[in-house]
Amino acid sequence: MARGKIVAGILAPHPPHLVYAEAAPQNEVHGSCGWESLRWGYAACRERLRALQAEVLLVHSPHWQTIVGHHVIAVDTLKGLAVDPIFPHIFRYHYEVNFEVALAKKIAEEARVEGLTTALMTNPDFCLDYGSVTSLHMVNPQWDLPVVVLSANNSPYYFSTTKGMEEMTKLGVATRRAIEQSGKRCVLLASNSLSHRHFTEEPAVIEDMSAERIYQHSHYQWDMKVLAMMRAGRAQELLELLPHYIEETAAEVKAGALTWMLAALGVPTYGAEVHGYGTVIGTGNAVVGWYEDVEQGASNV
């Protein structure tokens, strides 16, 4: 069996507004437009991924949070309705998804080798979180690839950002080892917004883009700084800056998906491609790809 590999890592934010604006047939509610810079960014990302012939998508989402240990879904299929508890009027999504169970089990096994507490999620009636569903939909709306879904252990909140990052780094290292043994071509999705304060009132027309802006200018400045580091291949420096960035912007990356993905990618020194940046109800979001075919040291700055 050929050695498996991570063919791309994507920062894949999950505001449900994106699926609503796409008027996705799986969603009960259809918008007519909005948030194009992000949606077109996802379209460019999908183009890029098509060429890489990915076989499995793996996602880590802050909206499946587990208190004890890191959980991995290990059932063959799930079918159900994912609802965003804060925005149920725009996101009620009917999903049907196949899982790559052998890889899920291998990740849990390798994570245990790293000293992490792990569990396999085997409940056939489990309901997927809207974060995972949104990121998976935006990357692959036809749902024709099997997936692996990992929970976000709540160590960053229960203990500290730094403790959480230690755990997610181990999970990333374990994920990489498991993928190498799987023989599969895999794409990792870090399902996170960047700066993460949002307005508490919506405009009368949800997709009214005249009401959409960043919550606070300093958040925008921080997001730009972080994106510049990603584009320049400064992932190690970025990881060192994350606790401060999180403190300044309440960044959703606190939950660990980005740390997990950068660790699994081996803390890349090649530049990432920023496909798009935009705000959603005031939060900062970017679709960013790290691609294996980018030469080490190259960047798109």
Ligand code: 2X7
């Ligand atoms: O979960 C989210 C998010 N992270 C950002 C913006 C809006 C809604 O939901």
Ligand code: FE2
């Ligand atoms: Fe979120």
